[in-house]
Each structure stands twice: as C-alpha cells, then as structure tokens.
Amino acid sequence: MHITIDEDKCCAAGQCVLAAPEVFDQRDDDGIVVLLDADPPQAQYAAVRDAAAVCPAAAIAVQE
Ligand code: SF4
Secondary structure: OEEEEOOOOOOOOOHHHHHOOOOEEEOOOOOOEEEOOOOOOHHHHHHHHHHHHHOOOOOEEEEO
C-alpha cells in the first residue's frame, strides 16, 4: 500500500486523523493533513482505507 495526499484539496476536517492516527496528523497552524507514513504496515491498511473513505475532500489516494 502506498498513500499520497493532495494538500491543496485538504480542508482540514481531521477525519483521517480520527480514523488512522498512526498514519495521519494535522499541521498545528492550519490543520492541513500531514502524512506520517506513506507506506504503512499491513496492520494499518483497514484504518487507512477508512480514512480515505471518510475524507470529505477526497484528498487521500491509496494504491494497493
Ligand atoms: S480527512 Fe481529508 S480533508 Fe480532512 S484533514 Fe484529512 S485529508 Fe484533510
């Protein structure tokens, strides 16, 4: 699995951080998503898929 994010789309909703806090974080100043691990371990796959699904801006792309 490889994750890419589009910062320009991100509206700082924070749903990804709730779904997968070990993979996503938010910048302190503006809340834009920070990708902590672009190639997460398999144990994180389900959480990452959830994060991508709930992102209201479709800013998270997942390659499987
Ligand atoms: S859920 Fe989507 S819009 Fe919200 S912070 Fe994460 S990447 Fe950005």
